[in-house]
Each structure stands twice: as C-alpha cells, then as structure tokens.
Amino acid sequence: MKKILAFLMILGFASSSCEPDDICDPTTPTTPRMLIQFYDIKSPTVLKNVDDLKVIGEGMTEGVVLNPTATGDAKYLANGNNILLPLNTEADHVKYKFILNYGNKNPLIVNEDYLELNYTRVSSYVSRACGFKTTFNLDEENTFLVTDSTTADELWIQYAIATQYNITSENETIIKIYF
Incomplete structure (x- = not known):
C-alpha cells in the first residue's frame, strides 16, 4: 500500500511540473511597435536614411532604444530609413521628440520636432x-500632430501620412515621414 501511495505521489508531482504553455514561445506575437518609414520629400517614392536620429518619449530621459545591438549612446540612435517605436499601453496618447543629427558638433544642423x-x-x-x-x-480623425521645438519654419519633418490605422504587427508601415 505504501508503495502504491508513493508511486501516486511521484506521478502527481511529475505531472504537475512545467506545462508546455508555461513558457512563452519567442515567435508568439506580442504587443507590436509602430513601424515608421522615412522618405525623400523631393522624390516621394524613394526611401531616405535619417542621420543620427534620437527619439525621446515624453517623460523619458535616455530615449527609445532604436539599435539594440549597439552599446552606449549608439543604441539610442538610428541611421536608416525606418524605426520601430513602442506605443504606451496605459494611455491613448503618446508624444515623442525626434532629434535629427543628434550629438552633432554643429548645433545649426541639429533639429527637434x-x-x-x-x-x-x-x-x-x-x-x-x-x-x-x-x-x-490610430484615431482616424486626429491621428497625429507634428510640431517643432521653436517655429514651424524649422520643421525637418515636412510631411507625414498614416498609411494604416490598425497596429497589429511590426511588419506593416504605419506612418510615412517625408523630409
């Protein structure tokens, strides 16, 4: 009888250990970030690279990690034609500061929108x-607002358009920015 009881206890402990659904598969879709692509304002169909773009969310001090494989300050800089930005999962509004040419020694070419x-x-x-x-x-009536830190004459983001309003994956362009 004791052997049967011990066997049942061992069987019970073995079957109550980790289930396959106790580990989140890395391929499982989770909260998506928003894909933004940058285009040349003079040739609207041509993708254009940004130089040392840093994006800082309202209330953040360091900025959004745009280059996770880099180290130091370089992980906050983008030098390509697209970025992925997270949206706030606890609010229906987010504000980002886009700093073009961040860290450049010539302050005249650093521009914040x-x-x-x-x-x-x-x-x-x-x-x-x-x-x-x-x-x-995205709110289709009031999707976004682009402003400059000083005057509207200095906007580096000259035009922006939402290409899609539902953000369900990171594989679809949501906003196109022309500069």
Whole structure:
C-alpha cells in the first residue's frame, strides 16, 4: 500500500511540473511597435536614411532604444530609413521628440520636432505564459500632430501620412515621414 501511495505521489508531482504553455514561445506575437518609414520629400517614392536620429518619449530621459545591438549612446540612435517605436499601453496618447543629427558638433544642423499620436488600445489574452498583448487603433480623425521645438519654419519633418490605422504587427508601415 505504501508503495502504491508513493508511486501516486511521484506521478502527481511529475505531472504537475512545467506545462508546455508555461513558457512563452519567442515567435508568439506580442504587443507590436509602430513601424515608421522615412522618405525623400523631393522624390516621394524613394526611401531616405535619417542621420543620427534620437527619439525621446515624453517623460523619458535616455530615449527609445532604436539599435539594440549597439552599446552606449549608439543604441539610442538610428541611421536608416525606418524605426520601430513602442506605443504606451496605459494611455491613448503618446508624444515623442525626434532629434535629427543628434550629438552633432554643429548645433545649426541639429533639429527637434515633436510627433504626438492619438489612439485607442485593445487588450487580448494570448496565453498563460505570454499573458496579454495590446494592439492599437490610430484615431482616424486626429491621428497625429507634428510640431517643432521653436517655429514651424524649422520643421525637418515636412510631411507625414498614416498609411494604416490598425497596429497589429511590426511588419506593416504605419506612418510615412517625408523630409
């Protein structure tokens, strides 16, 4: 009888250990970031690289990590034609400062513009291991506002357009910025 009881206890402990759904698979879609692409204002179909772009969210001190493989301050700088930005999962509004040519010794070419985004959030359950994810729906009437830190004459972001309003994955361009 004791052997049967011991066997049942061992079987119970073995079957109550980690289940496959206790580990979130890295390929499972989670809260997406927003894909922004940059274009040449003179040739609107041509992608254009930004130089030393730093993006700082309202309330942040360091900035958004745009280059996760870099170290030091370089991880906050983008030098390409697209970036992925996270949206706030606890509010329906976010404001970012886009600093072009960040850290340049010539202060005349460093330019700061602000991008404010309005959206609604939708939370959905993924699994016990992954928890919840949030997707976003940009406000189609009042999607975003682009402003400059000083005057509108100095905007480096000359035009911006939302190409899509539902942010459900990181593979689709949401906003195109022309400069």
